[in-house]
Amino acid sequence: MREIKLSIFGFGNVGRAVVRVLLEKGALFRERYGVEFKVVSVADTSGVVWLPEGIDPREALIIKENFGKLSSWTNDYEVYNFTPSEAVREIDSDIVVDVTNDKNAHTWHLAALKDGKAVVTSNKPPLAFHYAELMKEAEGRNLPYFFEATVMAGTPIITVLQDGLKGDTVERIEAVLNATTTFILSRMEAGLDFEEALREAQALGIAERDPSGDILGIDAGYKATILHCLAFHPLTFDRVKRRGIEEITPEDVRRAQGRGNTIRLVAEIEDGAVTVEPREVPRTNPLAVESHENTAVIRTDLLGELVITGAGAGLKETASGVVGDIIKASMKLRES
Incomplete structure (x- = not known):
């Protein structure tokens, strides 16, 4: 022992x-x-x-x-x-x-x-x-x-990128990596405005008292940077192009719903470039996650498209x- x-x-x-x-x-x-x-x-x-x-x-x-x-x-x-x-x-x-x-x-x-x-x-x-x-x-x-x-x-995306794709070349990763913003956007789809949805998230302990790290895309940017380092080569957070969800309005959400879409804070990771921003995604897209789930769509030259979905938060x-x-x-x- x-x-x-x-x-x-x-x-x-x-x-x-x-x-x-x-x-x-x-x-x-x-x-x-x-x-x-x-x-x-x-x-x-x-x-x-x-x-x-x-x-x-x-x-x-x-x-x-x-x-x-x-x-x-x-x-x-x-x-x-x-x-x-x-x-x-x-x-x-x-x-x-x-x-x-x-x-x-x-x-x-x-x-x-x-x-x-x-x-x-x-x-x-x-x-x-x-x-x-x-x-x-x-x-x-x-x-x-x-x-x-x-x-x-605990969803093992790090392990997958480090050990699970030895023969593959990663071409692109698209991911939803912040559960707080997903919750807020989901509540806005139910009719709340941004501030109401944020207050509810804070009351439930989903958002911090200072929620800026989540709603400004900083948390998702950190995570996307780490994924880039694993999938491609080292890159630092200051290279991330980032826009959060703080300016998303109920009208934006309704327009997306009318097109059969949903808005999520999406990280796109390619060789040498990381972008985090709100995007419309079809309801049928793997990125249209709910609740505290995170998801990543990893595209490689051999495997094609690999989708990893699981808990992105929780003790x-x-x-x-x-x-x-x-x-x-x-x-x-x-x-x-």
């Missing part, structure tokens, strides 16, 4: 969902993969809780859910005021798990890799801006750097991608 030490950064909804999966399915993972996961540290914005012999993940969940911050956990554990870069260097772990929204996380991802640690992340900006540097560092050290959950939550769904990557990283570390 191989023990794998995890250092988890980010203990919000996704971080806690990941820990719950590790707890609930620990016996299965031991039996199926021969790995025992030990959480040696967890961190939120209030501090880092670290114990080399392993912390109690159940107690971490209780503290966070009852007190809202890990720094309240003072009875049995010391809370450290490490920066993430300090923490990844100081804490002895095998895999650094980043489920934060830290836009500068590439700095401590690189620090982790340089210190011989694998990295698993759901955090999009590091890859959207620093993909080439991160992958060069990981590959040069033969370390896992996995990021399935950055695009389409369990995102945890699926993160935990799957933790297991993959563990298997690779075991081989090395």
